[in-house]
Amino acid sequence: xxxxxxxxxxxxxxxxxxxxxxxxxxxxxxxxxxxxxxxxxxxxxxxxxxxxxxxxxxxxxxxxxxxxxxxxxxxxxxxxxxxxxxxxxxxxxxxxxxxxxxxxxxxxxxxxxxxxxxxxxxxxxxxxxxxxxxxxxxxxxxxxxxxxxxxxxxxxxxxxxxxxxxxxxxxxxxxxxxxxxxxxxxxxxxxxxxxxxxxxxxxxxxxxxxxxxxxxxxxxxxxxxxxxxxxxxxxxxxxxxxxxxxxxxxxxxxxxxxxxxxxx
Amino acid sequence: xxxxxxxxxxxxxxxxxxxxxxxxxxxxxxxxxxxxxxxxxxxxxxxxxxxxxxxxxxxxxxxxxxxxxxxxxxxxxxxxxxxxxxxxxxxxxxxxxxxxxxxxxxxxxxxxxxxxxxxxxxxxxxxxxxxxxxxxxxxxxxxxxxxxxxxxxxxxxxxxxxxxxxxxxxxxxxxxxxxxxxxxxxxxxxxxxxxxxxxxxxxxxxxxxxxxxxxxxxxxxxxxxxxxxxxxxxxxxxxxxxxxxxxxxxxxxxxxxxxxxxxxxxxxxxxxxxxxxxxxxxxxxxxxxxxxxxxxxxxxxxxxxxxxxxxxxxxxxxxxxxxxxxxxxxxxx
Numbered sequence: 001x002x003x004x005x006x007x008x009x010x011x012x013x014x015x016x017x018x019x020x021x022x023x024x025x026x027x028x029x030x031x032x033x034x035x036x037x038x039x040x041x042x043x044x045x046x047x048x049x050x051x052x053x054x055x056x057x058x059x060x061x062x063x064x065x066x067x068x069x070x071x072x073x074x075x076x077x078x079x080x081x082x083x084x085x086x087x088x089x090x091x092x093x094x095x096x097x098x099x100x101x102x103x104x105x106x107x108x109x110x111x112x113x114x115x116x117x118x119x120x121x122x123x124x125x126x127x128x129x130x131x132x133x134x135x136x137x138x139x140x141x142x143x144x145x146x147x148x149x150x151x152x153x154x155x156x157x158x159x160x161x162x163x164x165x166x167x168x169x170x171x172x173x174x175x176x177x178x179x180x181x182x183x184x185x186x187x188x189x190x191x192x193x194x195x196x197x198x199x200x201x202x203x204x205x206x207x208x209x210x211x212x213x214x215x216x217x218x219x220x221x222x223x224x225x226x227x228x229x230x231x232x233x234x235x236x237x238x239x240x241x242x243x244x245x246x247x248x249x250x251x252x253x254x255x256x257x258x259x260x261x262x263x264x
Numbered sequence: 265x266x267x268x269x270x271x272x273x274x275x276x277x278x279x280x281x282x283x284x285x286x287x288x289x290x291x292x293x294x295x296x297x298x299x300x301x302x303x304x305x306x307x308x309x310x311x312x313x314x315x316x317x318x319x320x321x322x323x324x325x326x327x328x329x330x331x332x333x334x335x336x337x338x339x340x341x342x343x344x345x346x347x348x349x350x351x352x353x354x355x356x357x358x359x360x361x362x363x364x365x366x367x368x369x370x371x372x373x374x375x376x377x378x379x380x381x382x383x384x385x386x387x388x389x390x391x392x393x394x395x396x397x398x399x400x401x402x403x404x405x406x407x408x409x410x411x412x413x414x415x416x417x418x419x420x421x422x423x424x425x426x427x428x429x430x431x432x433x434x435x436x437x438x439x440x441x442x443x444x445x446x447x448x449x450x451x452x453x454x455x456x457x458x459x460x461x462x463x464x465x466x467x468x469x470x471x472x473x474x475x476x477x478x479x480x481x482x483x484x485x486x487x488x489x490x491x492x493x494x495x496x497x498x499x500x501x502x503x504x505x506x507x508x509x510x511x512x513x514x515x516x517x518x519x520x521x522x523x524x525x526x527x528x529x530x531x532x533x534x535x536x537x538x539x540x541x542x543x544x545x546x547x548x549x550x551x552x553x554x555x556x557x558x559x560x561x562x563x564x565x566x567x568x569x570x571x572x573x574x575x576x577x578x579x580x581x582x583x584x585x586x587x588x589x590x591x592x593x594x595x596x597x
Contacts, residue, residue: 098386
């Protein structure tokens with residue numbers, strides 16, 4: 001009964017949020033276009049030939065950054081920005097009076113936004129294939145399957161990390177600024193700017209101890225068909241999620257108490 | 265069996281105060297000054313199932329804060345509170361399924377989608393079976409005189425249609441306790457009357473308990489046999505509307521536009537001066553002396569325009585409080 005109810009709620013949320021994303025299709029096209037940093041980095045790395053110094057062939061570099069582009073497209077999290085606005089404008093209150101935790105609505109909105117990006121990204125890839133046909137390749141079924149699962153796992157990790165930061169909206173009216181601060185380690189340690197293999201060993205070890213490489217480098221390398229310890233990667237994501245989940249929950253409940261105390 | 269029970273319910277906030285200007289900003293940065301504001305001060309009341317109760321008071325009186333405590337949106341600072349057998353602030357699912365809150369200045373419908381999309385989500389969240397949800401939407405839409413409007417994006421609806429769609433969304437799960445905060449805010453006369461009629465019908469047909477706040481006395485007189493009057497966080501009246509009118513009605517409002525300028529003292533014997541700016545004067549005059557006072561005003565002053573009506577609720581309450589203060593001063597040695 002609970003499963004059936006949960007399924008109905010999930011379906012209703014996804015359908016309505018997908019309809020909403022279709023209303024915002026022009027905006028989503030712009031968002032998708034703004035996520036081309038890995039393609040720019042592909043151009044930079046291909047032009048400089050710096051990959052050879054790190055033992056990466058031009059093909060490995062191009063496949064890595066194309067995969068990173070796909071990972072980036074489907075792991076975008078904007079929870080804090082909408083939540084901050086909802087909390088400040090009082091739109092959170094009606095959600096709090098329904099027997100459904102508001103975070104489920106935001107999660108459904110993210111999944112719907114991902115779905116609405118699929119055709120846009122497909123067109124972008126098609127255009128890239130027309131301009132530079134040699135860049136595209138057909139990944140193996142194993143790489144594709146593991147890569148797609150890793151992308152969703154990476155998305156979940158990013159979402160949970162942002163839930164933790166988002167709960168700070170209950171204490172500060174400008175918590176989104178903190179998220180902008182997190183963007184710096186995310187950019188440099190996730191592998192968006194450079195594959196982790198090209199990092200000096202000490203920096204790589206440091207990066208691997210943070211959640212960031214599992215958000216881009218790990219799924220991108222899986223998708224690119226490189227030799228990756230998939231078990232270790234999925235275990236690391238699971239471990240980070242298990243750490244962030246109770247922290248996020250605790251902060252959420254404490255934040256709600258504060259929100260209630262301050263006047264909702 | 266009482267459905268809402270509040271005993272010594274209180275809510276206070278801590279706010280930081282800042283002086284204007286650069287010096288004030290710098291002081292605020294290094295040494296913040298806080299002040300406790302009492303929004304609701306030990307109010308007690310109980311409401312029986314099926315009652316339609318008006319919640320009156322001027323701006324900042326504590327009405328919305330009380331409603332938020334009753335719905336569980338905010339945590340009381342003190343006192344005891346029970347709504348439908350639950351402590352609202354715990355926001356248990358069983359409690360949330362029994363209540364609804366409609367705020368005239370807030371919306372739950374998704375702005376860029378037709379209201380039906382939001383209704384489908386609400387139906388799923390509250391566990392309504394699709395057939396039952398469709399039937400319920402049809403029934404409520406009929407009562408609210410909504411039809412094709414439900415298939416238009418909410419942003420394209422008029423204010424009145426939007427409020428009716430909000431009511432539909434808020435009542436879809438058949439709540440037994442309705443908290444309505446200014447549901448007719450900004451509506452034109454026709455839309456206001458239709459919303460009032462709907463609320464009266466809903467209360468009659470379902471036996472739901474309704475607590476309504478409104479600045480519009482028309483809403484209160486049309487719907488609420490009982491009113492709670494709150495001012496500066498304190499409950500000043502809990503009883504029938506007729507009883508409240510008896511306490512407040514002695515006064516009527518007289519608005520005058522004068523041809524000449526006069527000092528305020530010139531009107532001292534004509535009533536309570538509520539407003540006097542240049543040629544415009546607003547007086548509260550005892551109802552039983554209205555005719556002779558107005559006649560005297562017309563005789564003594566050159567009047568360009570005259571209007572007699574009921575004063576705003578704020579003014580009536582002000583008279584009530586002034587008379588209480590005067591009585592208190594008279595009693596003291």
